[in-house]
Amino acid sequence: MGIADGRVVIVTGAGRGLGRAHALAFAAEGARVVVNDLGVGLDGLPGPGGPAAGVVEEIRALGGEALAHGGDVATTEGADSLVAxxxxxxxRLDTLVNNAGFLRDRMLVNLGEEDWDAVMRVHLKGHFLPLRAAAAWWRSEAKAGRPVAARVVNTSSGAGLLGSVGQGNYSAAKAGILGLTLVAAAEMGRYGVQVNAVAPAARTRMTEETFAATMAAPAAGAFDAMAPENVSPLVVWLGAEASAGVTGRVFEAEGGRITVMEGWRPGPTADRGSRWTPAEAGEAAAKLLSASRPPLPVYGSR
Known part of the structure; x- marks a missing residue:
């Protein structure tokens, strides 16, 4: 008996990396898992064979229940078929973990429209469409008088919280996921649906070059702080009934560290009760800035 016992869980982008770790962790806690993966490369282009079936076999070999889905969750057809x-x-469906993504990194002056659209599509649209499909079913269940204790875990990034040099498209998409999370939590709470987001830091296909350049591999037997499996326990808890009452929140997870991110809040304020001149507004803004906390640096800017 685990904390996800009996729950039905969808994990998108679950063929490798974080998604695979989440799928295995949910299964280990008693969930039945739908493993979605389109089987594309880092750039979102088709790769040689889909990995979802391999993860399903891993789960079944450990005594769990799972099935593979190879549809494109950034299309209405793919998202709807995933929930179906x-x-x-x-x-039934109890938990949706939106995790699918890829990278098309460029500095802004070299970032093409196609690369912008592709990253927005898979990250932001690929979160919205499965969420909409799942939410429609949960709403219908609630309106029919059947109890709903649904959970959605969206995947953002430190790039969405602080920005990341060379990742304008990715940072914007991941920031958009945070906004989507807040709205979905506010709209769907009445139907028994909780929606939260995680900003993980882990070694995956998307980050392995970065971590290889900045961090030494752990010694044999030492704790691997960058293993994707470190993020999954928090995701499983957020996807389980045990997280009752937690919604509209954002967590960072890295190694053995979990942080609640507090987001935008009003800081120092000045109100003169009438319109400012540009010079007056500038003087007031300068005074407010001197009383405010400086922003955290954008990743890659120092």
Whole structure:
């Protein structure tokens, strides 16, 4: 008996990295898992074979229940079929983990429109469409008088919280996911749905070059702070009934560290009760800035 016992869980982008770790962790806690992965490369282009089936076999070999879905969650057809896959196979859906993504990194002056659109599509649209499909089913269940204790865990990034040099498209998409999380939490709470986001730091296909350049590999037997499996316990808890009452929140997770991110809050304020002149507004803004906390640096800017 685990904290996800009996729950039906969808994990997108679950063929490798963080998604695979999440799928295995949910299964270890008793969940039945739909493993979604389109099987593309780091740039989002088709790769040689899909990895979702391999993760399903891993789960089954450990005594769990799982099935693979290879649809594109950034399309209405793919997202709708993903939710239908869970309902047809297991008769219900309890948790959605939106995790699919890839990179098209460029400095802004070299960032093409196609690369901007591709990253927005898979990260932001690829979160929205599965969320919309799942939310529609949960709302219908709630309106029919059946109890709902649903959970959504979205995947943002430190790049979405602080920005990251060379990742304008990725940072914007991941920041958009935070806004989507807040709105979904506010709208869906009445139907028994909780929506939260995590900003993980881990070694995956998307980050392995960065970590290889900045961090030495752990010694044999030492704690691997960058292993994606370190993030999964928090994701499983957020996806379980045990997290009741937690919604609209953002967590950073890295190694053995969990941080609640507090986001934008009003800081120093000045109100003169009438319109400022530009010079007066500038003087007031300078005084407010001197009384405020400086922003954290953008990743890669120092």
């Amino acid at each position: 896959c869970a309902l047809d196979a297991f008769g």
